[in-house]
Amino acid sequence: MPLPASDKDIDQWLVRLCEGDEQAVIAIYHGYMRSVTAFVRLYVDDVVAIEEIVDDTFLAIFSKPDQFEGRSSFKTWLLGIARNQCHNWLRKARKEPAINARTDDAFGTLVDPTPPILDHLEQQQVRQIVRLCLMRLPEAQRQVLYWVFYEELSVNETAEQVGCAPGTVKSRMFHAKSRMADCVRRRLDGGIA
Structure with missing residues (x-):
């Protein structure tokens, strides 16, 4: 190969x-x-x-x-x-909405895959909340998160990938993290995100 x-x-x-x-x-x-x-x-x-x-x-x-x-x-x-x-x-x-669409947890690798059963259920809920909050971000903010956290690019490299200024990347990261934190906090506290 x-x-x-x-x-x-x-x-x-x-x-x-x-x-x-x-x-x-x-x-x-x-x-x-x-x-x-x-x-x-x-x-x-x-x-x-x-x-x-x-x-x-x-x-x-x-x-x-x-x-x-x-x-x-x-x-x-x-x-x-x-x-x-x-x-x-x-x-x-x-x-054409899908019938019985299966979903997967895109963030399954962020949490230890072998926790005790009760912890596992709790972690699944947290991953679902994080996924929901991530999907609520504007596309531009999701893209910046992808390049910085998944691809581990610097701010300058990310700016080159998404075609904007480094300051814009920093701004999008700041707003994305702020919105994510707020959304996750409200969901974990039982409020509506």
Whole structure:
């Protein structure tokens, strides 16, 4: 199995992908699948839909790899495709609500997965509250949280990824954290968020 692709070597992998190299498909998928999945979870909370959107995102690039023009990093371009796929799915879901849609906890990895039973129930409730509060943030604030906390980028790197000034990133982070804290606090105290 090839090493996962990264933005450093993506040009080589894209050339190989255009030549029909199956190893390039595997390398690109393994290099970016976790980031794309985490990003899609910012928009969609249906497990089946998340998998579908991630697959559709990769199919879009695998079918037309020559569309990447290098005006941004490959990951930024890829996440832009993922965002468009999410918006398309959400638009369709509003028209045709899913029956028995299953959901997954996007923040399951934030809490120890093997707590005692009573603690586990409490932690599930907290994760649900955090997820609800996160989904109530404006898209711009969710994106900044993604880049800073999941991708562990600096403020300047995040500003480059989202296309705004570093001061704007700091402002969005401040407001996102403030809104999250307020929402979580109200939900935990039994109030309405």
